[in-house]
Amino acid sequence: MSSKKAPTMSDVAKLAGVSSMTVSRALRSGTSASAKTRAKIQAAADELGYVLDSTAAGLSTRKTGFVAVTIPSINNANFAQTVQGLTEGLREANLQVLLAYTGYSLQEEERMVQGLLQRRPEAIVVTGGVHSDKCRRYLAESGVPVVEMWDMPATPINHVVGFSNKQAGKTMAQFLQQQGFRKIGFIGGNAAIDVRGYDRRRGFLEALDAYGLERHRYWQSDQPVLTMEEGASAMETLLEQYPDTEAVMCASDLSAFGAMMTCVRQGLSVPDDMAICGFGAYDISGNSVPEITTLDVSALSIGTETARIIVAALSKDNKEPISAEVVEIETKLLVRPSTEKISS
Amino acid sequence: MSSKKAPTMSDVAKLAGVSSMTVSRALRSGTSASAKTRAKIQAAADELGYVLDSTAAGLSTRKTGFVAVTIPSINNANFAQTVQGLTEGLREANLQVLLAYTGYSLQEEERMVQGLLQRRPEAIVVTGGVHSDKCRRYLAESGVPVVEMWDMPATPINHVVGFSNKQAGKTMAQFLQQQGFRKIGFIGGNAAIDVRGYDRRRGFLEALDAYGLERHRYWQSDQPVLTMEEGASAMETLLEQYPDTEAVMCASDLSAFGAMMTCVRQGLSVPDDMAICGFGAYDISGNSVPEITTLDVSALSIGTETARIIVAALSKDNKEPISAEVVEIETKLLVRPSTEKISS
């Protein structure tokens, strides 16, 4: 770590014997500069170890070159995949992702969005369709494209890339019902925290109602039930309270796996004694024994689609009005042995 | 998304009837401004929906307010935890994390570091102690604190927060040997890609040598073996080639779990027929049945320690020379049922 301060463009210009404007042009593509001076300037830049200050460049061009993204948690394979899709999709447009974590808190989301806006992102991506009033206003007035992902909000701010979590819950309930299960439980979280998980539960329970099935076998906590450990202890409680339960849907594959391990520990067979399904198509669901039935929401596509929309919105001439895109991502039920109904 | 461009500080100043310098002061803490004008300016700012442009502010103060971090993969719970520790530790110093993924490629790391430096981070954090020559030079000449984490490089660039991956491999080998296992295998990746995983293998095999144990039972690929699926198929191959293997160390808990599932599928009992240990103390290792022996490297502490060093380095007066800190994180062997030696 050298302590002398970084060389600037005019240092390079001086060394190369040209004006700094010429340096600026030589270091960019798509600008006119003779091959000879380009080489001369490149050499001077290398000698000084010059690195462009994109902070200053951005002030002039009014382009910062990054897209702000908020996700609930970094430690979640689904969001990680979405971010990967975003990163890759934005790379070709020379846009970097600036990530912030909200910890499933709307208040934190508001703070993060405010902080991110100070950095003048060229677009903003948020997870979910529910935000604090202030946050909605920040987003709406930001002057840049906004994408809400992982949900289908009733009143979108701008663009949307997601799927209906409620419908996802319904799909799972329908599947379990069709498989012949009747006493069906749910392990999941609370509305105030994990909005999307709660929507899934709502859809799930509504479907049970529609089929005339009992819907009291659920377990809830005021924290999202997303980890293996939480799933495991939730299943313990559920087995105590409703030992006759035949099948359970979990808010996440991780909690589904935890729940399954509780069954194994108690000598219950999955799916013979207890069928289990999860959500999110995490690695674990396809690699456990038995493999776990789950809903694949194609987290990667959410990222790539979001990136596509952003790139399109930014490349459009400002003259034509940019219409808000709403993309519904297809979900896919992965039927696996953990929910095989034994013909008894 | 409104299309009129964002208001600037002088817009606020005009509305409030003061100079823009006064606005600048009123909107910051630790600056002199009367309560009355502060309120007046705040009101004007709110009315206009003004958001500070930290890009411009940074150009003047020469502080961008963020720290650049490169990690091999976002989809890795260990690195996610480290990032979380970093984020939290830096938040109180008002520093944001700018994340980039290298995909376990040194070449990509070089590109990322170069790109990140253009944004003038106040510090740079990289994963591992091996970098391309160019990348090393970039880092060394960046003029800001550099932290290499997750390893103990022989010749550090600047600060270090990590542990010896080689020693970690040795520790596991020693443990398995002490448990009474003799025919020990290894499932892991290749040097060119996952440097740290390879170091662990090196330590592991050296220890086997030291104990006079056979060391041919390893499986290697030119890709890192870090996922459950990779672990599962690696174990299949290993069982074919060396069916007499008694115990296996895996480069990660995820591959360890995959390997364990292969055993289960083939009717082998863990640990009776095959002992398995992993690395990284992922959730899965503590929640599977049986639970998997692993090495906890305290990924979170790596993040918080790194954050601490950065905050300290940045707060120090530039007068006193900043000495490079080297912090060795303590690792902890978590002994679990997956490696219980049956007294036969």
Add this chain to the structure above:
DNA sequence: ACTAGATTTGTTATCGATAACATAATATAA
């Protein structure tokens, strides 16, 4: 060789904020 047109380079103003200094307003002490 000469001129129109194309290409390369230079000059000046500007992006939106803050630092540094200068000045005005207010508070405090003698």
Add this chain to the structure above:
DNA sequence: TTATATTATGTTATCGATAACAAATCTAGT
């Protein structure tokens, strides 16, 4: 009340780059 210290506000220059325009150089066709 006056002098002095303190606080509040304004002015000007600057951070490091690029846009917009201007000038200089080169190229090609006749």
